[in-house]
Amino acid sequence: MTTNILEMRGITKTFPGVKALQDVSLEVQRGHVHAICGENGAGKSTLMKVLSGVYPAGTYEGEIHFENELCEFKDIKGSEAAGIVIIHQELALSPYLSIAENIFLGNEQARNGFVDWNKTNLEASKLLARVGLNDNPITKITDLGVGKQQLVEIAKALSKRVKLLILDEPTAALNDEDSAHLLRLIKHLQAQGITSIIISHKLNEIKAIADKVTIIRDGRTIETLDMHKDDISEERIIKGMVGRDLDHRYPEHEPSIGEEILRVEDWTVHHPVDQSRQVVKNASFNVRAGEIVGIAGLMGAGRTELAMSIFGHSYGAKISGHVYKNGQEIRTNTVAAAIKHGIAYATEDRKHYGLNLLDNVMRNVSGAALDKLSRWGWVDSNKENLVAEGYRRSMKIKAATVAAVTGKLSGGNQQKVVLSKWMFANPDVLILDEPTRGIDVGAKYEIYTIINQLADEGKGIVVISSELPELLGICDRIYTLSEGRITANIPREKATAEYLMQYMTLEKEA
Known part of the structure; x- marks a missing residue:
């Protein structure tokens, strides 16, 4: 019989004026992948911060039992010494240090007071091999993509002899390929006896990887579902998260589309450092009043670069092309000018640029x-x-x-x-870049409703998203982007995920 590696009993955590957790209990079996689901603000991350010592013993009520011992962690070092390692959604790596230096930061491979670099790099290589990363350990973190940085974080956890690995939204910023690799790695680690707790809003991933799912709502434990014994659908998980059935993931909307409000013609953008490289190539598109227009493209296709360059030339060099508002050409070469002309851009990176x-x-x-x-x-x-x-x-x-x-x-x-x-x-055109990234299905529904309301007010909406079902669910038209080029303009009635992907992978303009 499988025993519990972790039991959290009656956890209550209060902030001034807010009870974030109330009598929450969690049991995690040894060797399992245990998912925690809930809406944003439900208390998932707070619970994991209690477990990992970010919120030390004495600042919460309740008990934590790890490997059958009562634990009162005073800080992260205490939980890591016990074998509990948390990887936060915002990765905690030093960008200008090497992979090896990051893996052993605070746990240096030293001899006689000096770092043994040969041992450091050798041990780092072994850990990188375990997570399926072939990069040289002396490579700087800043030269790695987000997917590889996530693997470095896991290698760092393995260096601490992790027994319980906590991953908070591990695939939120990853493309499909990197996400699939990470999920395979979690299952591989499970085969090696490492228990994992994964917090995620991507229910298809939870359904594919988790042994059990604990649902938290409004700071309380609602239920724990056994993914093997029960026939658990995504809809069943959603009902537990939001406390009601979501009959439709996307609110019904009958568009009232008017005249053209924005048109971009022959828009070309060069990379800000390597100015010989074009990242957006002669792109042209338009959006009408009351219309929700999607832009679909694979990672690196130039979606964000297109949006930011239009909005005040916030990205790029040697930008050329024309922008028309209500038929009149306008200049949007500064953010102030773009806002003055009624164009707004909600960035995909709200934490650094949006707020x-x-x-x-x-x-x-x-x-x-x-x-x-x-x-x-x-x-x-x-x-x-x-x-x-x-x-x-x-x-x-x-x-x-x-x-x-x-x-x-x-x-x-x-x-x-x-x-x-x-x-x-009160802009006339609102460009939304990944508007629902990292938020739960209930909050997504509310965001979609707001987008529909803005369109009903006569605004032109442009939605950039990595989630094809999202674009198919809310957009009236969808442009596809491949290697910086607009490759297709697809009306809603003809759009399917397969059709979009066909044009998202074209090398030349269709």
């Missing part, structure tokens, strides 16, 4: 349109507060007040703050 995580909700909401709140150069703070409070309520942002620090909100609520910022700026 000031150290500031409160109110200032983030007002940040793109302070001129609406200012008089004689001074911002009316009362009006600013009223505006932000209105969006907090209408967008259902889970924050006690608009004075809450944005960085402490869940991913889904942060995304609502980003959308609130641009809704207040």
